[in-house]
Every structure is written in C-alpha cells, then in structure tokens.
Amino acid sequence: MTARISLIATLITVVLFFSCDTERNIAPVFKTYFTKYYGEDGNQFAVDLAVNPDGTMVMVGTSQSQTDQTNYAFIVKVDNEGTVLWQRKMGDRDEEPVDIEFDSRNDIIVVSNFESRAIRITRISQSGASIDSTLIENPAGIFGTAITEINNATGHFFLVSGYAGPGLVGDGDPVTVANDEQDLLIYKIDPSFDLPPKLELEQGGEKVGKIAKIFQSQINGPIRYYRFGDSDRPLSQGGNFRQTFEVVRLNEFFVPSTLVQAGSTDEVQISSEAIAMPIAGQPGFVMVGSTGQGASKRIFVAQYNDLRPELTVRLKPIISTPRPAEGVSVAYGEQESIFVLADEQQDNNNYDIYLAKFESDGAFGGEMRFGSIEGNDRAAAVRVLPDQRVAVFGTIELETQKKMMLTLISPQGTFLE
Numbered sequence: 112m113t114a115r116i117s118l119i120a121t122l123i124t125v126v127l128f129f130s131c132d133t134e135r136n137i138a139p140v141f142k143t144y145f146t147k148y149y150g151e152d153g154n155q156f157a158v159d160l161a162v163n164p165d166g167t168m169v170m171v172g173t174s175q176s177q178t179d180q181t182n183y184a185f186i187v188k189v190d191n192e193g194t195v196l197w198q199r200k201m202g203d204r205d206e207e208p209v210d211i212e213f214d215s216r217n218d219i220i221v222v223s224n225f226e227s228r229a230i231r232i233t234r235i236s237q238s239g240a241s242i243d244s245t246l247i248e249n250p251a252g253i254f255g256t257a258i259t260e261i262n263n264a265t266g267h268f269f270l271v272s273g274y275a276g277p278g279l280v281g282d283g284d285p286v287t288v289a290n291d292e293q294d295l296l297i298y299k300i301d302p303s304f305d306l307p308p309k310l311e312l313e314q315g316g317e318k319v320g321k322i323a324k325i326f327q328s329q330i331n332g333p334i335r336y337y338r339f340g341d342s343d344r345p346l347s348q349g350g351n352f353r354q355t356f357e358v359v360r361l362n363e364f365f366v367p368s369t370l371v372q373a374g375s376t377d378e379v380q381i382s383s384e385a386i387a388m389p390i391a392g393q394p395g396f397v398m399v400g401s402t403g404q405g406a407s408k409r410i411f412v413a414q415y416n417d418l419r420p421e422l423t424v425r426l427k428p429i430i431s432t433p434r435p436a437e438g439v440s441v442a443y444g445e446q447e448s449i450f451v452l453a454d455e456q457q458d459n460n461n462y463d464i465y466l467a468k469f470e471s472d473g474a475f476g477g478e479m480r481f482g483s484i485e486g487n488d489r490a491a492a493v494r495v496l497p498d499q500r501v502a503v504f505g506t507i508e509l510e511t512q513k514k515m516m517l518t519l520i521s522p523q524g525t526f527l528e
Contacts, residue, residue, distance in 0.1 A: 146481075147193045148507065148514040153177045155185055157491035157515040159211045160504040161219070163237075166191030166497050169219055170504060171211045172515050174200060184208045184223050185515075188239065191496065193517050197239040202231060210257045214269075214302070218242060222255045222271065230255035230273055232300060245304040249275055253296070256340075259325045260302075263334055265363055269300040271308070272322035272338070292318050295342065297325060297365060311365040318343055318352055324385040329394035330417050334363035337420055339385035339398050344370075355380045356398060356413050358420040371420045373413040373428070378403045380411050381437075384492075388443040390414055390423060399438035399451055402429060410438040410453050410467075426473045434458070436465055439490040444499055444522060447471040452493035452503060455480065461487040464505045466520075481518060483508050488516075 149155065153176040161169050167190050174185035184206050187198040202223055210222040219235040230247040232255075247253065255273040274293045297312040320342025328335040338359040343352040355374035359367045374380035385398040394417035402411035410430035414423045430438070432455055440452040448470055455465040463482030470476050482488045486508030494502045499522045507516040 145193065146516060146518045147189075148509075148516055149187050149189075149195065149198070150174065150185070150512070150514045151198075152512075154513040155506075155515045156513060157489070157504050157506045158208050160492040160494050160502060160517075161211045161213055162494045162496055162502065163213065163217070164497060167196070168193075168494075168496075168502060168517070169211060169213075170515060170517065171208045171221055172491070172506075173207050181205060182207050184221065184233075186211075186219075186221065186235070186239075187515070188237070189517065191498075193519060199239055201233060201235070201241070206231065209255055212258055212260070214260050215262065220258055220260075220269070222258045224254050227252050227254070229253065230271060230298075232258065232269070232271065232304070234304070243304050245300065245308070247271065247273075247298055247300075247308045251275065256322055257324045258300075259327070261327055263327065265334060267302055269302060270311075270325045270336075271298045271300055272296065272325050272340075273298070274321050293320055295320055295322050295338075295340070297322070297338070312361070312367075314359075314367060319354060320344065320357070321382070323382045323398065323400075326385075326387055326396060328417055329387065336361040336363075336365065337396065337415075338367075339382065339396065341380060341382040341400065353379060356382055356400065356411070358396075358398075358415055360420060369420065371415070374402060374411070378407075383438055384440050386441055386443070388449075389447055390416055391447075393417065395423070396420070397426070397441055397443070397449065399441040401437040403435075406435055408435040408437055408456075410436050410451060412438065412441070412449075412451060426469060430467060432465060440492045442493045442495045442501070444495045444501070448476065450493050450495065450501055452490045452505075454490050457482075459485065461485065461508075462489055464488050464490045464503065466493065466501075466503055479520070481505065481507075481516070491515075 156173045158172045170187045172185050173182040181204045183200045184202040188196045205226045206223050208223040212220045221233045223231045225231045233244040234242040253275040257272050259270045273296045295314045299309045299311050322340040324339050326337045342357050343354040355372045358371045360369035380402045382400040396415045399412050434456050436453045436455040438453045442450045451467045453465040454462045463480050467478045468476035489506045492504045501520045503518040505516050
C-alpha cells in the first residue's frame with residue numbers, strides 16, 4: 112500500500128509542477144498541498160467535514176471491517192496540519208452519518224441514519240467523549256439529512272431535516288399524487304435532548320425530494336426560515352413532476368409561503384449541499400448539485416439572496432466538465448470566491464474527485480482533480496480553513512481498501528489554469 116500511496120502523491124506533484132510557468136513558482140508548489148489517509152483495518156468512506164475556529168477539523172464517515180461489511184459511524188479529529196488527535200467508532204451497527212456540525216457550546220453534533228427506521232442525533236465533546244444522544248423513530252422508515260441550531264425569540268432548539276414515506280402524520284399533501292414516494296420533514300429538537308422530538312412540518316405533494324439544509328434568515332425583521340433542497344413538486348395543479356432545485360420560505364410557525372424553483376425546463380436537478388454565504392456583500396445562500404442524467408449529467412450551482420430567495424445570475428449555474436459530473440459540496444473563501452467539489456465519472460465508469468474555483472464575479476479560477484489510478488474515488492466535502500487553505504475531504508480507493516482522504520491546498524499557486 113505504501114508504494115501505491117507514493118505513486119498517487121507523485122502524480123499530483125507532477126500535475127502541479129507542470130501548472131507552474133516560472134522557475135520561481137516551482138519550489139513553493141511542493142509546499143502548498145498535502146494528502147493524508149485516515150481509517151483502520153477495513154474500508155472507511157468519507158461523509159462530512161467540519162472546521163473549528165482554530166483550524167482543527169472533525170471528519171465523519173462510515174467504517175467496515177475486513178470480515179464484517181456492516182456500517183459503523185467513524186469519527187476523526189485532526190489538527191490544522193492533518194495529524195490525528197483522536198479517532199473512534201460511534202453508535203450501533205447499520206448506522207450511517209449524514210451531517211456534522213458544531214453547536215453554540217462548540218460540542219460536535221452528528222446526525223446519522225440508524226437501520227433505516229430512526230434518525231440519531233449524537234453530541235460529542237471536542238475531546239471525543241460521548242455526551243448524549245436522542246432518536247427520532249418511525250418503523251415505516253425515516254431518514255435524516257442535516258441539522259441546524261436555532262436561537263431566536265421563539266426559543267433555542269435544533270431543526271433536523273429529513274424525509275419519510277408518504278402519510279406519516281396524515282394527508283397534508285397540497286397535490287394528490289398516486290405514487291407519492293417521499294414526504295419532506297422538519298423536526299424540532301430541544302437542546303437538552305430530554306424532550307420528545309416534535310414534528311413541525313410534513314410537506315408532501317412530490318413523488319421524490321429531500322431537504323438539503325434549513326437556514327434562518329440573517330436579515331432583521333420577522334422570523335423567517337428557508338428550506339433548501341429539491342423536489343418534483345409542480346408549481347400548479349396538473350403541472351409536470353420534474354425534479355428541480357427548490358427553496359421554500361417558512362414563517363416562524365414553519366408554515367410554507369414563498370416557493371422558488373431553479374433549473375432548466377427539460378432536465379432534472381438534484382441538490383447535494385447548501386450553505387450561507389455573502390453575495391455582493393449582502394447575506395445570501397448557495398446550493399450545489401447536478402443537472403441532467405446519465406452521460407449528460409453536469410454540476411449545477413444556484414445562488415439566492417436572503418431578503419427574497421430569487422436566483423441571482425452572478426455565478427454561471429451549469430459547470431461543464433469533459434465527463435459527466437455531479438456537484439457534491441460547496442464552500443467560499445476570501446473576496447467571496449467559491450469552491451465547488453464534485454464527483455467526475457471516468458471512461459471506466461469509476462469516479463475521480465473534481466475541484467473548481469470561481470472568483471466573486473463568476474469568472475472561472477481553475478480546477479484540480481484527485482484520484483487513485485483506476486480506483487473509484489468519491490468527493491465528500493470542501494471547506495475553507497481560517498488561514499484560507501482549502502480542505503478537500505473524500506474517499507480514495509487504494510489497492511485493497513478504501514480510506515478517508517484529506518487534502519489541504521494553499522489558495523495560491525496550485526490551481527491549474
């Protein structure tokens with residue numbers, strides 16, 4: 112395995128070397144990035160990454176032993192140079208994490224799906240010690256996607272987004288669909304984890320869909336929430352059920368009002384991640400995912416302002432790559448530059464990890480690709496560290512095992528023009 116890792120590192124170095132156009136730039140390039148692998152015996156699959164204000168990082172994924180293909184949640188904390196501070200398994204068998212965040216006490220909050228029948232929210236200290244956890248259960252099947260901490264005039268709580276089969280709490284669908292498959296859910300969780308979860312919203316009317324993230328408006332005024340994700344909900348009775356990016360404004364009682372859809376009229380758009388970020392100096396949001404299907408699949412990005420969640424045109428919404436690609440994660444850096452991470456399909460139907468940078472005016476700023484030779488590698492998350500280095504987190508396939516990969520890249524000199 113050591114020889115294979117060295118070969119991969121050499122390949123990345125060669126790519127970066129030839130991206131430099133002067134001798135003066137060659138030496139710093141070798142110091143502007145590194146790649147490290149994390150895990151234990153067996154396979155580990157990257158899921159999400161969160162960055163502390165001091166630059167330390169907490170990575171979460173799933174782990175399988177060589178003899179047991181059952182998934183366990185696996186969590187690792189590293190310093191700002193990628194050195195392991197601690198790592199551990201967590202939860203039970205058949206548990207798969209989907210989101211990691213830090214709460215207002217700087218504890219680690221992990222959302223995971225447990226045996227396809229429950230959502231578990233686990234709180235862990237920054238030293239790796241378990242604090243407490245709570246379950247949202249439904250024997251018919253329920254799946255979590257993300258968590259958001261809220262602290263406003265209505266109280267202090269967590270909002271957990273997810274989805275389940277139709278009819279969880281009765282027929283509340285605005286449009287009747289005979290083969291409705293998924294209803295979108297929002298649960299309110301008391302931060303003590305002592306009270307039962309409260310279902311605040313079940314919204315149907317679509318065959319498929321999901322909530323990528325819930326945000327509270329950052330603008331003063333009436334309390335508003337935004338639900339980012341996708342669905343094939345038609346805007347009118349009798350409309351076409353075509354899956355597309357969707358943003359829904361909710362009032363303080365979680366009653367939906369404004370609905371905004373983004374995407375072309377003849378393709379499917381599926382969301383992966385949404386983040387809050389400034390747009391032209393004002394509060395806003397960006398969501399990434401894919402548009403199209405099969406060989407025509409491309410990265411799709413949409414930006415929204417906070418006051419009115421209407422699509423802005425600052426960023427080119429469709430990113431074309433030589434091969435089919437699907438947007439997975441997004442982050443922003445200095446001067447509102449945007450980093451988009453994606454899975455790019457190769458000729459052998461395996462995937463490499465693709466990273467693109469865009470400047471604040473939407474101009475293309477460069478791209479990089481990561482991957483093992485003939486391996487099937489997957490993107491998980493991109494984040495910008497306090498010192499503006501870019502952290503790329505994903506799964507790399509080595510000779511006999513898959514490992515979680517962390518690559519740190521300097522914002523200067525490493526992107527291929």
